[in-house]
Amino acid sequence: MNTGDTGLPVDVPSTALFTDQYELTMLQAALRGGTAGRASVFEVFTRRLPNGRRYGVVGGTGRVLDAVENFRFDAQILGFLRAQGIVDEPTLEWLADYRFGGDIYGYPEGEVYFPGSPILRVEGSFADCVLLETVILSILNHDSAVAAAASRMAHAAGGRPLMEMGARRTHELSAVAASRAAYVGGFATTSDLAAGYRYGIPTVGTSAHAFTLLHDSERDAFTAQVDSLGGGTTLLVDTFDVTEAVRTAVEVAGPDLGAVRIDSGDLLLLAHRVRQQLDELGAHGTKIVVTSDLDEYAIASLAAAPVDAYGVGTQLVTGSGHPTCSMVYKLVARARSDEPGAPLESVAKKSMGGKLSVGGAKWAARRVDADGVAEAEVVGTGPVPDELTSRQLLVELVRGGEIVGREPLEAARDRHARALAGLPMSATQLSRGEPVLPTEYA
Missing domain, CATH: 3.20.20.70 (Aldolase class I)
Known part of the structure; x- marks a missing residue:
C-alpha cells in the first residue's frame, strides 16, 4: 500500500513487469558472466527538444519514485517468467530478492530542461540499474510531454x-x-x-x-x-x-x-x-x-x-x-571490475546517425546573467566551477534504495512557475524556434 500526493491510501501493484524483456535477459547474461555487480551510472536525457519547442518540462518524478519503490518480483510475477521461459532459475532466484539499492539524482519535478540535460542519474550495480530503464522512461516521456x-x-x-x-x-x-x-x-x-x-x-x-x-x-x-x-x-x-x-x-x-x-x-x-x-x-x-x-x-x-x-x-x-520527449536511458560510466571501490570509467555510445552519447556521470547548472536571467545550461563531468556551485540543478531523490526526494505536488507546480520566470522572455513564444538556452559542456 502506498499513498498519493494527498496522503490518501492508494493500491499500487508491482511495477516489475513494466519493462522490456531484454532488460531481464541482459541481467541473466551479466549474472552468468560475472559483470552484474559492476558499479554503473545510467543517465536520462534527450538529444533534442520536439521540433520548434523552446524548453522542456520535467514531469513524473514523483511517479518514478513510486515505481522504483514498488519494483518487486512477487510469486505471481516469478511464476509468469518461469512459465514463459524468459530467464533461467538462477536469475529468478536473484529477482525474488530484488530491491533497488542504489542512488538516484535528478532535476526536481517542474524544472525546465534542454538538450543534453542529465534529467535523471541512476547509480548502483549494473543489475540494480538496468532493470529500471523502461519504467523510468515510460513515465518521464509521457508526463514531461504533457x-x-x-x-x-x-x-x-x-x-x-x-x-x-x-x-x-x-x-x-x-x-x-x-x-x-x-x-x-x-x-x-x-x-x-x-x-x-x-x-x-x-x-x-x-x-x-x-x-x-x-x-x-x-x-x-x-x-x-x-x-x-x-x-x-x-x-x-x-x-x-x-x-x-x-x-x-x-x-x-x-x-x-x-x-x-x-x-x-x-x-x-x-x-x-x-x-x-x-x-x-x-x-x-x-x-x-x-x-x-x-x-x-x-x-x-x-x-x-x-x-x-x-x-x-x-x-x-x-x-x-508531441506525445513523447524522446528521452533515453544510457550507461555513461561503469567500474573496471566488481571490486568494491573500483574506479569508474566513462563509456558512451558512438554509433552513426546522430545517436551519440556523452560519457561520464554529469552535473548540471544554469548560468545566469547580471539580471538573474538564465543564459546557458552548463553540463560537466569534472569539478563544478565555483561560480556555478549554487546554481546546480540535480537533487538527491533516492539514497541507498530509500526514497528521500518525495514532495507535495504543489511544490513541483510552484517550482515550474519559478523556473519559467527565470528564462528569457522568448522562451514562451509560440512561434517555432531553437531551445531558448544553449547547452554548454564544461
Missing part, C-alpha cells in the same frame, strides 16, 4: 484558469498521470475524479449535452441543473441555439448565474456575442467558459476575447502534437 504542453497552454491563457478534461481521450491510467502532469504545468483543475482522489487536484464538472437532450426542453434541463447544483453552476449553451440558450439560462438562474460554457462554433465570435448578451441581461458577473479541441495556439487566438476559463482535452493529453 507537462510541457500544459505549460505552453498556461502561458497562452495569460492567467485565465485552465481545466484538464482529457480523460476520455486516452488510456484510463494515462488519464490520471496526464491530469497530474497538467497540474504541474499550470492547469488549475481536472475533470478526472481518480486524479483528484490520488493527487488532491481540484476537480470540476457539471453537465454535458446529453443532460440537455434528456429533457423535453432546454429550459427544463437548466431548471433541473440549477435546482440541484445552485445558481453558481455552469450551464452548457450550445446544444441548439446559443442566443436563445443564454437568454433562458439567465431567466432560470437569474443574473447571478455562475457561468455558461460554449463547446462548438466560432469561439471568438460567440464569446463576444455572449458577453454582450449577458451584460445586456444584467448578468455582468456570469463567466464564459470555452472548450472544443483547444491547443495553445487556439487559446492564444482567444487572448482578446471575453473568455474567463478554458477546458482542454485531446491536445493536452497527447502533448499537443
Whole structure:
C-alpha cells in the first residue's frame, strides 16, 4: 500500500513487469558472466527538444519514485517468467530478492530542461540499474510531454484558469498521470475524479449535452441543473441555439448565474456575442467558459476575447502534437571490475546517425546573467566551477534504495512557475524556434 500526493491510501501493484524483456535477459547474461555487480551510472536525457519547442518540462518524478519503490518480483510475477521461459532459475532466484539499492539524482519535478540535460542519474550495480530503464522512461516521456504542453497552454491563457478534461481521450491510467502532469504545468483543475482522489487536484464538472437532450426542453434541463447544483453552476449553451440558450439560462438562474460554457462554433465570435448578451441581461458577473479541441495556439487566438476559463482535452493529453520527449536511458560510466571501490570509467555510445552519447556521470547548472536571467545550461563531468556551485540543478531523490526526494505536488507546480520566470522572455513564444538556452559542456 502506498499513498498519493494527498496522503490518501492508494493500491499500487508491482511495477516489475513494466519493462522490456531484454532488460531481464541482459541481467541473466551479466549474472552468468560475472559483470552484474559492476558499479554503473545510467543517465536520462534527450538529444533534442520536439521540433520548434523552446524548453522542456520535467514531469513524473514523483511517479518514478513510486515505481522504483514498488519494483518487486512477487510469486505471481516469478511464476509468469518461469512459465514463459524468459530467464533461467538462477536469475529468478536473484529477482525474488530484488530491491533497488542504489542512488538516484535528478532535476526536481517542474524544472525546465534542454538538450543534453542529465534529467535523471541512476547509480548502483549494473543489475540494480538496468532493470529500471523502461519504467523510468515510460513515465518521464509521457508526463514531461504533457507537462510541457500544459505549460505552453498556461502561458497562452495569460492567467485565465485552465481545466484538464482529457480523460476520455486516452488510456484510463494515462488519464490520471496526464491530469497530474497538467497540474504541474499550470492547469488549475481536472475533470478526472481518480486524479483528484490520488493527487488532491481540484476537480470540476457539471453537465454535458446529453443532460440537455434528456429533457423535453432546454429550459427544463437548466431548471433541473440549477435546482440541484445552485445558481453558481455552469450551464452548457450550445446544444441548439446559443442566443436563445443564454437568454433562458439567465431567466432560470437569474443574473447571478455562475457561468455558461460554449463547446462548438466560432469561439471568438460567440464569446463576444455572449458577453454582450449577458451584460445586456444584467448578468455582468456570469463567466464564459470555452472548450472544443483547444491547443495553445487556439487559446492564444482567444487572448482578446471575453473568455474567463478554458477546458482542454485531446491536445493536452497527447502533448499537443508531441506525445513523447524522446528521452533515453544510457550507461555513461561503469567500474573496471566488481571490486568494491573500483574506479569508474566513462563509456558512451558512438554509433552513426546522430545517436551519440556523452560519457561520464554529469552535473548540471544554469548560468545566469547580471539580471538573474538564465543564459546557458552548463553540463560537466569534472569539478563544478565555483561560480556555478549554487546554481546546480540535480537533487538527491533516492539514497541507498530509500526514497528521500518525495514532495507535495504543489511544490513541483510552484517550482515550474519559478523556473519559467527565470528564462528569457522568448522562451514562451509560440512561434517555432531553437531551445531558448544553449547547452554548454564544461
